[in-house]
Amino acid sequence: MPPATAVELTGITKRFPGVIANDDVHIRVAEGEIHAVVGENGAGKSTLMKILYGMLVPDEGQMTVGGEVVSFSSPGEAIDRGIGMVHQHFMLADNLTVMENVILGAEPLRRGAIDLDAARASLEKLGASYGLDIHPDDMVETLEVGERQRVEIIKVLYRGARILILDEPTAVLVPQEVEELFRNLRELKAQGHTIIFIDHKLTEVLAIADTITVLRAGRTVTTVDAGDVTAQELAELMIGGDLPSPSTTTHQIDDHVTLSLAGVTVTGDDQREALSDVDLAIHRGEILGVAGVEGNGQGELIEAILGLRQLAGGSLTFNGEDISEWPVRRRRESGIGYVPEDRHRRGLLLDAPLWENAMLGHQTVEPFAKGSLIDRAGARNATEAIVSRFDIRTPGIDTTARSLSGGNQQKLVIGREIAANPLLLIAAHPTRGIDVGAQAAVWEELRRVRTKGLSVLLISADLHELIGLADRLVVMLGGKVVAELDPADTTPRLLGSHMTGADVENGEPAQ
Ligand SMILES: Nc1ncnc2c1ncn2[C@@H]1O[C@H](COP(=O)(O)OP(=O)(O)OP(=O)(O)O)[C@@H](O)[C@H]1O
Ligand SMILES: [Mg+2]
Numbered sequence: 001m002p003p004a005t006a007v008e009l010t011g012i013t014k015r016f017p018g019v020i021a022n023d024d025v026h027i028r029v030a031e032g033e034i035h036a037v038v039g040e041n042g043a044g045k046s047t048l049m050k051i052l053y054g055m056l057v058p059d060e061g062q063m064t065v066g067g068e069v070v071s072f073s074s075p076g077e078a079i080d081r082g083i084g085m086v087h088q089h090f091m092l093a094d095n096l097t098v099m100e101n102v103i104l105g106a107e108p109l110r111r112g113a114i115d116l117d118a119a120r121a122s123l124e125k126l127g128a129s130y131g132l133d134i135h136p137d138d139m140v141e142t143l144e145v146g147e148r149q150r151v152e153i154i155k156v157l158y159r160g161a162r163i164l165i166l167d168e169p170t171a172v173l174v175p176q177e178v179e180e181l182f183r184n185l186r187e188l189k190a191q192g193h194t195i196i197f198i199d200h201k202l203t204e205v206l207a208i209a210d211t212i213t214v215l216r217a218g219r220t221v222t223t224v225d226a227g228d229v230t231a232q233e234l235a236e237l238m239i240g241g242d243l244p245s246p247s248t249t250t251h252q253i254d255d256h257v258t259l260s261l262a263g264v265t266v267t268g269d270d271q272r273e274a275l276s277d278v279d280l281a282i283h284r285g286e287i288l289g290v291a292g293v294e295g296n297g298q299g300e301l302i303e304a305i306l307g308l309r310q311l312a313g314g315s316l317t318f319n320g321e322d323i324s325e326w327p328v329r330r331r332r333e334s335g336i337g338y339v340p341e342d343r344h345r346r347g348l349l350l351d352a353p354l355w356e357n358a359m360l361g362h363q364t365v366e367p368f369a370k371g372s373l374i375d376r377a378g379a380r381n382a383t384e385a386i387v388s389r390f391d392i393r394t395p396g397i398d399t400t401a402r403s404l405s406g407g408n409q410q411k412l413v414i415g416r417e418i419a420a421n422p423l424l425l426i427a428a429h430p431t432r433g434i435d436v437g438a439q440a441a442v443w444e445e446l447r448r449v450r451t452k453g454l455s456v457l458l459i460s461a462d463l464h465e466l467i468g469l470a471d472r473l474v475v476m477l478g479g480k481v482v483a484e485l486d487p488a489d490t491t492p493r494l495l496g497s498h499m500t501g502a503d504v505e506n507g508e509p510a511q
Helices: 045-052 075-080 098-103 116-130 145-158 175-190 202-208 231-239 298-306 328-333 343-347 376-389 406-419 436-451 463-469 492-500
Strands: 005-016 019-030 034-039 060-065 068-070 083-086 163-167 194-198 211-216 219-225 257-267 273-283 287-291 313-318 336-339 424-428 455-459 472-477 480-485
Touching: 005 045, 005 194, 019 034, 019 045, 019 060, 019 194, 019 211, 034 045, 034 175, 034 202, 034 231, 045 083, 045 163, 045 194, 075 083, 083 145, 098 116, 098 145, 116 145, 116 175, 145 163, 145 175, 175 194, 175 202, 175 492, 202 231, 211 231, 219 231, 231 436, 257 298, 257 455, 273 298, 273 313, 273 455, 273 480, 287 463, 287 492, 298 328, 298 336, 298 424, 298 455, 328 336, 336 406, 343 406, 376 406, 406 424, 406 436, 424 436, 436 455, 436 463, 455 463, 463 492, 472 492, 480 492
Parallel strands: 019 219, 034 194, 034 211, 083 163, 163 194, 287 455, 287 472, 336 424, 424 455
Antiparallel strands: 005 019, 005 060, 060 068, 211 219, 257 273, 257 313, 472 480
């Protein structure tokens, strides 16, 4: 007997102004399976999941949960049916503790008061039974992304979800964290939960999913068993054609040093040394890749270069000038571009139109300004150019950034920063959340501007991206640069062992 159907969506159509996000979509998810939804940026994946979770009401179509027809007008109604969702962009309140976040809106009451002991006990029990490592009293703002995600998952389980939707859960994780997440998901599956998740990394999809549904331009292409397809076939189903093949142009790295750090030491938020005596140089036309497990000083490195964090020692030289004391704005204006790790917190004004977002940080210079005035026409033209060069899928430049799909928001940030022609681009996880086709296009673009002399500091959790794109690699561990490698003879495994401080020769942890 085939497994029962957990949820089925039939003939789902959802229109937004100028876009049909879902167009007669069909998806059936069996009970107890791990079901992946894949597709290009803007294909309609998040929209479909938000419909299932009651955040959006479809214009047409039918949903069943456990064989019963349902229609949700709010997430609360989906939760009552045992459906929970972890969003593409986390939604935790920073200034509350883990426990407060989890129980928010579902507080256990005892004689009219919130029963914190009961809450703590059930949190700890949930964590233990699924192997989800969390600390109820930590402040959410102090957590790393992997921990935040576990809190989101616990929050959903705490509300009794049997069907979990995860929108790009691995996008923000480093490989070790992905493995941990997958262990957690397998455990959830073993205990009878159904999991629906979105992921752009097709090798991950094939590693964890039982079944895969492919969407393209709002429509269902097919549903396949994970055992029956390769990553290449999946990519071609998504794109509806062949993947672009990478260019093999060689180029010359200059002697000219764009940025150098000499003995840079900075103090972290916890008052300990977050960067210790770091020496680095990035040449003109060079992509320097920085590998490291998250939290080993990469964030502080970026902040130090941008001027968001003062140096406790050492100096920074940019294009021949000592910029150690320069304010952030002067550094940016002198040619430092920045693609931030968190596009929502640092990269975009979500409720502003695309053309205003395209000039963020550049609103005082051409083509966005003439003298001291904003040049509306110039800004609009420049935005149109970014949209077409980076293939940002949008009905127009007056659309708000919020209404773009996640990957298209990311393309907007990258496009803005590259189009400003910086001398140095700091790119933190530039292709996070971007589909395979668009990722190849962004890589091409970075290679192209590099051959024209741009220097790139590439921080990425994607080891294939680091090895494939960088001209030179350094590894950060405990706030220090612990290794320098040539990507040509580096494997993800070798890189991984440097990142964790394992003895590369013997595969044993170092002292
Ligand atoms: N609230 C909204 N208002 C207007 N348009 C929207 C809204 N939400 C989504 N869209 C549009 O619907 C389409 C599908 O978006 P969706 O977020 O579902 O894509 P996605 O497959 O999740 O993409 P990604 O991989 O980039 O996250 C896109 O063209 C997007 O711009
Ligand atoms: Mg999405």
